[in-house]
Amino acid sequence: MNDLLSRLKQFSVIVADTGDFDSIRKYQPRDTTTNPSLLLKAAQMPEYAALVEKALADAKKESPNTSQTLGTALDRLAVAFGLEILKIVPGRLSVSMSKPASPRRARSSAVTKKPASRANASSSRSPRPGKAFAPPNNSRAKASIAI
Amino acid sequence: MACAEAGVQLVSPFVGRILDWYKKSTGRDSYPPAEDPGVVSVTRIYNYYKKYGYKTEVMGASFRNVGEILELAGCDLLTISPTLLEEMQKTAGTLARKLNPETAAANCKEPKLSLEEKTFRWMLNEDQMATEKLSEGIRLFAADTLKLEKFIAPKVA
Numbered sequence: 001m002n003d004l005l006s007r008l009k010q011f012s013v014i015v016a017d018t019g020d021f022d023s024i025r026k027y028q029p030r031d032t033t034t035n036p037s038l039l040l041k042a043a044q045m046p047e048y049a050a051l052v053e054k055a056l057a058d059a060k061k062e063s064p065n066t067s068q069t070l071g072t073a074l075d076r077l078a079v080a081f082g083l084e085i086l087k088i089v090p091g092r093l094s095v096s097m098s099k100p101a102s103p104r105r106a107r108s109s110a111v112t113k114k115p116a117s118r119a120n121a122s123s124s125r126s127p128r129p130g131k132a133f134a135p136p137n138n139s140r141a142k143a144s145i146a147i
Numbered sequence: 148m149a150c151a152e153a154g155v156q157l158v159s160p161f162v163g164r165i166l167d168w169y170k171k172s173t174g175r176d177s178y179p180p181a182e183d184p185g186v187v188s189v190t191r192i193y194n195y196y197k198k199y200g201y202k203t204e205v206m207g208a209s210f211r212n213v214g215e216i217l218e219l220a221g222c223d224l225l226t227i228s229p230t231l232l233e234e235m236q237k238t239a240g241t242l243a244r245k246l247n248p249e250t251a252a253a254n255c256k257e258p259k260l261s262l263e264e265k266t267f268r269w270m271l272n273e274d275q276m277a278t279e280k281l282s283e284g285i286r287l288f289a290a291d292t293l294k295l296e297k298f299i300a301p302k303v304a
Contacts, residue, residue, distance in 0.1 A: 004213070005235040007242040008220055015206060015226035023229035027236065033159070033208065033226045036291040043295060056303050070296060073303045077295070094159075096288065 013091075019081055020045070021088060030091040039078060039095075048081075055080035149262045151201035159226065160189050161209035162219070164284065168276045180214035184276075189219055190246060190254075197251035199259050213238070221246035 001007075005027070008014065016029040019042030024032055034042075043052050058080075059073035075097060082095045150158045162185030169184040170176060180186055189207045196203055206224035210216050213234055216225060221244040227235075262270070271277055 002239045002241075003236050004217065004238045004240050004242060005232060007240070008216070008225070008235065011221040011242070011244045012219075013224040014232075015224050016232065017208065017226040017228045020229065023232070027229065027232040029227075029232075031224065031226075033206075036288040036295065040291045040295045040298070044298065052299070053302070056299060060303055069303045070300060073299050074292070074296060077299065 016089075018042075019085075021048075021084055024085060024088050029089060031093065032085045032089050033094045034078075034081065034085070035094075035096050039081060042081060043077060051080055051084065052077065148195070148260050149267045151196055151199075151203045152262060155203050157204040157206055157224070158192065159206045159208045160185070160192060161280070161284070162186060162189055162207055162215050163209040163211035164280050165276060166211055166215070168280055172276075180212075180218035183215055183218065185209075186215050186218045189222060191257075193219075193222055193246050194251040194255035195257055197248045198255040217242060218245055220244050 005014070013031065014027070014029045015031040015033055016024045016027055017033050017038070018024065019034045019038040042048055055076040056073050059076040060069055062076070063069040063072045078095045078097050082093050085093050162183070165185035165188055166178065166183055169178070178184065189205065193205045195201075196205060204223040206226055207216070207219045207222045208226045210225075210227060210231055213231055216227060216231065216235070219225060220242055260266075271281070
């Protein structure tokens with residue numbers, strides 16, 4: 001192949017910067033990066049409505065009280081998209097799960113004693129063995145900051 | 148530098164957002180890829196990490212055009228939007244490797260620095276672009292998380 005993408009793959013690991021599964025299938029990157037903006041875009045696409053509904057239904061079942069449902073739903077949504085992407089790419093995925101800490105939120109979080117556990121985090125999977133730049137085996141849950 | 152010292156798995160410098168800032172602050176409307184401030188920044192980080200043996204991976208991100216991407220060929224990883232992936236897939240051509248662990252040491256003129264928090268914060272503050280784009284980036288992602296929350300709120304009510 002003499003196209004620029006094929007040539008670039010000889011020198012660098014190509015990562016898809018998107019939450020859109022169809023694009024990921026098309027360009028066969030090793031890894032994928034998402035962020036809150038990409039997740040917002042993907043969650044509003046009609047073709048992923050069923051995935052969104054399922055994630056939200058799971059969140060409702062999981063939350064003991066309604067004040068926590070929304071936070072759980074945001075996490076569930078990010079994880080649901082992440083899991084779908086990991087079915088396609090052989091390597092790693094980054095997903096941001098940061099929660100904005102407005103004063104209103106800080107208060108409500110103090111009242112409910114909800115743990116502040118939703119920091120920026122990424123889930124990752126080791127790429128195929130023998131790949132260049134393969135991370136160490138313990139890289140399944142490295143923290144990352146990607147802004 | 149601080150990320151490498153902390154043993155972070157990967158850093159993802161945003162090439163296009165750095166370019167945006169420089170275009171706005173200088174009034175220039177374009178830069179050749181090799182002079183693009185975002186490309187220069189990633190090249191500098193890559194060469195520094197390789198020269199001093201850091202294992203932290205460098206993933207160039209946030210590209211505005213294919214020229215920026217090709218100028219960083221050889222970077223550990225490059226994360227690219229579907230639009231630019233498509234453009235590259237449809238374009239035939241040859242490509243020279245620009246970043247290379249073999250030449251990194253010769254191309255890095257910077258001394259190895261060890262940063263404690265005070266120095267890190269001072270250096271970040273001294274870099275107007277880094278200070279402004281970092282806080283803006285966090286604000287924009289937070290705003291999109293809020294939009295997502297508003298989008299799903301009626302569905303979980």
